[in-house]
Amino acid sequence: MSGLLDHKKTAAEIVKLARSDDKVSVKFLLTEIFQDFIEFHGDRVYGDDPAIIGGLAYLNQQPVTVISTNKGQTTKEKLASHFGCPEPAGYRKALRLAQQAAKFKRPVIFLVNTAGAYPGRSAEENGQGEAIAKNLYEFSKLPVPIVSIIYGEGGSGGALALACGDRVWMLENSTYSVLSPEGFAAILWKDSSRADQAAEILQLTPEKLLRQQVIEGIIPESHSKYRLVKAIKRVLLQEIDQLQQMTTDELLEKRRMRYRKF
Amino acid sequence: MQLFNELKNLSAKHIKVNKQASQKVPSGIWIACPKCHQSFYHKDLGQYKVCPNCQYGFRITARQRLNWLVDSFEEIDADLLTDDPLQFPDYQKKLIKSQQLTKLNDSVLTGFAQIQSEKFALGIMDPFFIMGSMGTITGEKLTRLFEKATQKQLPVVLFTASGGARMQEGIFSLMQMAKVSAAVKQHSDAGLLYVVILTDPTTGGVTASFAMQADITLAEPRSLIGFAGKRVIEQTTGQKIPSDLQDAETVLKHGFIDQIVLRSELKNKLKWLLEFHQRRDS
Ligand SMILES: [Zn+2]
Numbered sequence: 159m160s161g162l163l164d165h166k167k168t169a170a171e172i173v174k175l176a177r178s179d180d181k182v183s184v185k186f187l188l189t190e191i192f193q194d195f196i197e198f199h200g201d202r203v204y205g206d207d208p209a210i211i212g213g214l215a216y217l218n219q220q221p222v223t224v225i226s227t228n229k230g231q232t233t234k235e236k237l238a239s240h241f242g243c244p245e246p247a248g249y250r251k252a253l254r255l256a257q258q259a260a261k262f263k264r265p266v267i268f269l270v271n272t273a274g275a276y277p278g279r280s281a282e283e284n285g286q287g288e289a290i291a292k293n294l295y296e297f298s299k300l301p302v303p304i305v306s307i308i309y310g311e312g313g314s315g316g317a318l319a320l321a322c323g324d325r326v327w328m329l330e331n332s333t334y335s336v337l338s339p340e341g342f343a344a345i346l347w348k349d350s351s352r353a354d355q356a357a358e359i360l361q362l363t364p365e366k367l368l369r370q371q372v373i374e375g376i377i378p379e380s381h382s383k384y385r386l387v388k389a390i391k392r393v394l395l396q397e398i399d400q401l402q403q404m405t406t407d408e409l410l411e412k413r414r415m416r417y418r419k420f
Numbered sequence: 421m422q423l424f425n426e427l428k429n430l431s432a433k434h435i436k437v438n439k440q441a442s443q444k445v446p447s448g449i450w451i452a453c454p455k456c457h458q459s460f461y462h463k464d465l466g467q468y469k470v471c472p473n474c475q476y477g478f479r480i481t482a483r484q485r486l487n488w489l490v491d492s493f494e495e496i497d498a499d500l501l502t503d504d505p506l507q508f509p510d511y512q513k514k515l516i517k518s519q520q521l522t523k524l525n526d527s528v529l530t531g532f533a534q535i536q537s538e539k540f541a542l543g544i545m546d547p548f549f550i551m552g553s554m555g556t557i558t559g560e561k562l563t564r565l566f567e568k569a570t571q572k573q574l575p576v577v578l579f580t581a582s583g584g585a586r587m588q589e590g591i592f593s594l595m596q597m598a599k600v601s602a603a604v605k606q607h608s609d610a611g612l613l614y615v616v617i618l619t620d621p622t623t624g625g626v627t628a629s630f631a632m633q634a635d636i637t638l639a640e641p642r643s644l645i646g647f648a649g650k651r652v653i654e655q656t657t658g659q660k661i662p663s664d665l666q667d668a669e670t671v672l673k674h675g676f677i678d679q680i681v682l683r684s685e686l687k688n689k690l691k692w693l694l695e696f697h698q699r700r701d702s
Pocket of ligand 1: 453454455456457458471472473474475476
């Protein structure tokens with residue numbers, strides 16, 4: 159189901175589509191892919207970050223833990239979630255829920271659409287670096303399947319902290335990169351208006367990333383969001399089913415090798 | 421002209437003039453401390469290159485640090501070179517320049533070291549190698565260091581200094597964060613000690629991975645330690661941030677550092693910690 163795209167888009171076009179307001183919302187994904195999603199709050203340390211939504215749900219008949227970034231719908235929501243850029247409390251909530259999933263042997267599903275971890279004073283004070291570091295560290299040995307879907311922007315370490323498991327898929331119109339094209343252009347040419355050019359060099363499109371084995375596959379985006387949901391669901395079911403055939407040792411060794419090859 | 425700024429902005433011209441520019445402080449030069457802004461005669465910084473006023477440790481190359489840190493050292497993986505996975509314009513030139521300046525193949529020096537009878541795996545990042553940024557070889561050398569330490573049942577001591585990801589290596593730089601983290605976790609699960617010393621500057625993807633995964637986290641005085649860059653924070657939030665927000669002392673106050681250690685006392689501190697962790701009930 160990957161690579162069968164009719165019209166070839168440029169990297170810059172894909173960046174625009176990934177960031178588009180028409181992008182499928184987290185609420186839609188949570189209610190349409192899963193049944194009976196119930197949200198859990200808080201990192202049990204300090205706070206609750208609306209940029210990360212997590213909780214329990216059924217995927218078909220199977221209990222899973224779902225954790226998603228959230229850009230928000232209304233202006234108020236967007237501001238509260240810093241347009242989907244998580245604070246340390248968000249990463250800690252994600253870790254807490256993933257560890258809970260491991261305890262009860264549920265697979266963990268991440269839905270990722272973030273420009274990156276929030277760069278702010280309180281984020282620094284509360285250990286943004288430590289929060290991401292801990293997720294990378296703990297997820298490397300979390301003894302249950304972890305599948306991530308990047309459905310918009312996959313921005314740097316802030317996205318990696320939610321996409322460091324066994325399988326990573328991307329929607330056709332999504333990106334994943336070490337920094338934003340604007341940031342890249344600003345550093346490289348001191349000119350953030352050359353972002354389109356930067357997008358090409360960065361090789362941040364699903365097709366490029368699939369070729370580099372950074373991701374396992376690409377999910378086509380049709381005009382119907384219901385068809386998209388169906389496609390995502392099929393990928394999740396297929397991947398989780400495959401991962402559940404493995405012993406825990408096998409699962410963790412394959413996960414280690416997935417990153418060791420880079 | 422201040423030496424500190426010269427070091428920071430070393431160009432090819434400097435290297436041609438003096439290939440050991442980073443190792444020799446030219447005489448008769450006044451040096452301003454970038455933290456407290458006091459000026460000193462270069463000899464006042466002493467062998468450790470520390471500000472006599474505020475104890476800030478000036479940026480030094482990995483090999484300079486190695487000189488006074490250990491009693492013996494056996495370097496490993498000095499021959500690995502990046503594939504330049506994005507075929508990035510002018511990257512090769514940049515690499516060669518950094519290699520000449522630091523005498524390293526990439527931004528970290530790794531090997532096996534000894535302080536008196538204490539054996540350990542040692543990594544020292546070099547802030548002068550493309551800002552200590554994390555390329556694929558940086559990540560590979562660190563991963564191998566943790567893997568070999570796990571095999572040999574040795575503790576790891578790591579000095580971090582990094583501007584973050586190496587953008588010339590794109591997504592491959594990002595993947596190093598996950599790769600090294602997994603090796604750190606495996607080393608830890610084997611019951612082995614990992615001590616990190618955060619030095620100026622430790623930022624970005626390095627902070628967000630192995631800099632914050634140690635059993636014991638030390639830092640040099642007044643080192644800049646943070647995730648996001650100051651300019652990015654101010655542009656994003658529209659607020660000025662306090663100048664000491666990312667000072668080691670502030671980060672310690674917020675709970676992310678065990679202890680700040682003077683550069684001159686690091687060797688003894690490490691010896692003490694390594695010795696302490698040898699004493700298990702066996
Ligand atoms: Zn000073």
